[in-house]
Amino acid sequence: MTDDASALWAKYDTQVRAREPEVFGVVTERDGPLVRVHYGTHGVVDHRDLSTVDDLTGLVRRTQEIFAERVEPVTWKVYDRDGPRLTQALLDTGFTAGPVRSLLVADVADVPETDAKLRTHWAGLRSSDQDSLLQLAQAAPEQRRPVSELEHGMDILSVWHYARPVDLVWLEKVHGTDFSSIGGITAPRPELLQAAAAWAAREIWSRPKSRYVVAEASGELVAVHRSAGFHQVAEVTTYRWAPPGEPARERPARLLFSEPEHDDIWRRFEKRFEVTYQTAYDGIAEPPGSVTWHMEAVEHWRDPLLRRVEAVIARGLKARGRRGDRLYRLKWSINGTVCDPTRVGGPGQPPWPSYSYLTDENVIQVTDDLSMGTYGNFVEASLCVFGADLVAEVEEELTELLGRVLRRDGRPVGNVWTFGPVP
Numbered sequence: 001m002t003d004d005a006s007a008l009w010a011k012y013d014t015q016v017r018a019r020e021p022e023v024f025g026v027v028t029e030r031d032g033p034l035v036r037v038h039y040g041t042h043g044v045v046d047h048r049d050l051s052t053v054d055d056l057t058g059l060v061r062r063t064q065e066i067f068a069e070r071v072e073p074v075t076w077k078v079y080d081r082d083g084p085r086l087t088q089a090l091l092d093t094g095f096t097a098g099p100v101r102s103l104l105v106a107d108v109a110d111v112p113e114t115d116a117k118l119r120t121h122w123a124g125l126r127s128s129d130q131d132s133l134l135q136l137a138q139a140a141p142e143q144r145r146p147v148s149e150l151e152h153g154m155d156i157l158s159v160w161h162y163a164r165p166v167d168l169v170w171l172e173k174v175h176g177t178d179f180s181s182i183g184g185i186t187a188p189r190p191e192l193l194q195a196a197a198a199w200a201a202r203e204i205w206s207r208p209k210s211r212y213v214v215a216e217a218s219g220e221l222v223a224v225h226r227s228a229g230f231h232q233v234a235e236v237t238t239y240r241w242a243p244p245g246e247p248a249r250e251r252p253a254r255l256l257f258s259e260p261e262h263d264d265i266w267r268r269f270e271k272r273f274e275v276t277y278q279t280a281y282d283g284i285a286e287p288p289g290s291v292t293w294h295m296e297a298v299e300h301w302r303d304p305l306l307r308r309v310e311a312v313i314a315r316g317l318k319a320r321g322r323r324g325d326r327l328y329r330l331k332w333s334i335n336g337t338v339c340d341p342t343r344v345g346g347p348g349q350p351p352w353p354s355y356s357y358l359t360d361e362n363v364i365q366v367t368d369d370l371s372m373g374t375y376g377n378f379v380e381a382s383l384c385v386f387g388a389d390l391v392a393e394v395e396e397e398l399t400e401l402l403g404r405v406l407r408r409d410g411r412p413v414g415n416v417w418t419f420g421p422v423p
Contacts, residue, residue: 027252
């Protein structure tokens with residue numbers, strides 16, 4: 001059974017606050033008791049006890065300068081248990097307070113069971129069904145964390161009427177803690193919260209079960225949470241500040257699975273390069289200007305040679321990229337990624353999320369306009385680089401690393417074999 005509100009707050013304060021979120025493509029910085037999270041489109045500040053910080057206003061101003069350099073609007077949550085000093089420092093430096101909400105925590109053992117049957121799958125749904133779920137989530141009030149931040153690290157539990165989703169709740173495991181966090185619910189239905197608690201209490205694959213579930217709410221939703229076994233442990237206010245300038249509209253890197261964008265790039269790539277999952281081992285229709293090298297010298301994915309090859313290609317893609325470009329990394333039947341090559345892999349940026357070759361799987365890198373990229377064929381042990389600009393950037397270094405060229409313009413040059421050495 002649950003402890004009292006102070007004990008629940010203490011568990012939340014020590015386990016959940018000021019943790020580095022496990023979100024793909026973000027940059028996290030620690031600054032004493034603060035954690036700053038940079039999404040590329042916006043930023044979030046979290047913290048633990050600030051009682052030992054003498055100059056809170058100076059700390060806030062330093063944080064503003066950092067987000068201003070990135071042109072990222074920032075949100076900063078303050079709890080009533082933090083005391084008045086931080087609130088005053090934020091107001092003094094230009095932050096604006098949002099509405100006060102309740103922080104609610106439930107011990108999953110205290111949450112009543114529900115007979116409601118909720119679907120828990122996401123992968124494999126039709127694109128139209130996924131769009132419907134995302135539209136419902138985007139319209140939900142008072143979100144603790146939007147679906148766009150949780151991405152595929154979340155669990156979506158949805159109520160369907162016949163073949164149409166009508167309501168949902170989404171949550172994520174806060175790794176390394178006893179908590180799961182509810183990002184939001186689309187309607188004041190206790191059964192959504194009860195289903196979320198029951199789901200959090202389950203151990204699924206490598207995800208440990210949770211003892212507690214945390215949520216935020218105001219108005220009538222507070223009573224709904226309480227009826228589902230939640231306890232109010234604090235009040236929370238979100239403060240907002242935006243620097244001058246136009247923030248980026250897209251994050252530097254994000255995961256893809258079966259969104260329409262992902263399906264569209266796949267269809268266009270397969271048509272343009274005359275390849276399907278069934279024919280992938282035979283390679284692609286290598287376009288004019290492409291160069292293909294043999295990769296037999298690479299023995300495994302940790303091979304230092306492969307790391308050097310990847311570094312050369314990444315430098316080439318960054319050098320030829322323009323801000324706002326989209327670079328996709330694709331594998332058949334596996335979730336992909338998309339990034340702006342000019343906003344990843346550098347100082348203060350998310351790590352480079354893409355790669356060009358695997359020793360056990362075919363992999364594609366390609367820009368949105370299909371003008372340049374790579375195709376790694378592990379069966380042939382070959383790497384094709386296409387796009388005149390990219391080839392010009394990497395050809396000399398790759399030839400020095402990998403040896404003589406296997407094909408140019410899709411045609412053998414006559415000095416090496418095609419599918420490995422002749423027995």
